[in-house]
Amino acid sequence: DAGVTQSPTHLIKTRGQQVTLRCSPISGHKSVSWYQQVLGQGPQFIFQYYEKEERGRGNFPDRFSARQFPNYSSELNVNALLLGDSALYLCASSLALDRGGEKLFFGSGTQLSVL
Amino acid sequence: AQSVTQLGSHVSVSEGALVLLRCNYSSSVPPYLFWYVQYPNQGLQLLLKYTSAATLVKGINGFEAEFKKSETSFHLTKPSAHMSDAAEYFCAVTKSNFGNEKLTFGTGTRLTIIP
Numbered sequence: 264d265a266g267v268t269q270s271p272t273h274l275i276k277t278r279g280q281q282v283t284l285r286c287s288p289i290s291g292h293k294s295v296s297w298y299q300q301v302l303g304q305g306p307q308f309i310f311q312y313y314e315k316e317e318r319g320r321g322n323f324p325d326r327f328s329a330r331q332f333p334n335y336s337s338e339l340n341v342n343a344l345l346l347g348d349s350a351l352y353l354c355a356s357s358l359a360l361d362r363g364g365e366k367l368f369f370g371s372g373t374q375l376s377v378l
Numbered sequence: 379a380q381s382v383t384q385l386g387s388h389v390s391v392s393e394g395a396l397v398l399l400r401c402n403y404s405s406s407v408p409p410y411l412f413w414y415v416q417y418p419n420q421g422l423q424l425l426l427k428y429t430s431a432a433t434l435v436k437g438i439n440g441f442e443a444e445f446k447k448s449e450t451s452f453h454l455t456k457p458s459a460h461m462s463d464a465a466e467y468f469c470a471v472t473k474s475n476f477g478n479e480k481l482t483f484g485t486g487t488r489l490t491i492i493p
Contacts, residue, residue, distance in 0.1 A: 267421070296480070305468050305483030306422070319480050353421055367481070369421035
């Protein structure tokens with residue numbers, strides 16, 4: 264079975280532009296989460312979606328938005344890009360919601376560079 | 379709020395030596411604790427998780443961690459380091475009643491293995 268897949272793997276944008284990152288969860292997984300990992304730091308939680316509904320949001324500005332589709336894939340959108348948005352964006356999927364300790368599967372990420 | 383502190387951003391050990399990576403947590407409720415490993419240009423892989431079932435947790439690749447409530451610690455150990463263990467290691471915490479989608483990560487420890 265395929266793991267969590269993310270596209271594109273690398274992306275270069277300029278300040279002020281908009282970007283869309285895509286994620287396909289493991290087959291059967293209904294929960295998708297997004298994390299931002301700035302170089303030299305641990306990942307930070309951005310969003311969590313389950314059954315197409317937002318179930319959690321981290322401390323990120325409204326420039327960040329996401330959605331989940333009926334097939335459980337997800338997109339992360341970032342508007343008005345800033346230099347500080349340069350990071351590795353990780354998508355993670357899991358089977359369900361609110362099952363403590365449920366194993367989370369991460370994709371390899373999208374490396375976004377904002378120039 | 380939950381948080382974790384990883385002591386030592388860089389750790390170097392000789393091949394065959396004991397690996398000890400330190401993690402201390404802060405949580406207002408019984409925590410779920412995790413250790414993840416990240417190899418270069420890859421996503422995160424779960425090494426092990428503590429979900430209150432047993433204080434000594436065994437994970438993949440010979441790693442284990444012990445939950446010590448009195449010390450609020452969850453240190454990661456491996457008796458004998460292998461060259462393939464060179465990677466970035468992240469400790470993470472979540473509330474037990476939420477699930478692991480909203481993980482709070484530490485800043486990471488880069489492990490270098492000396493031949």
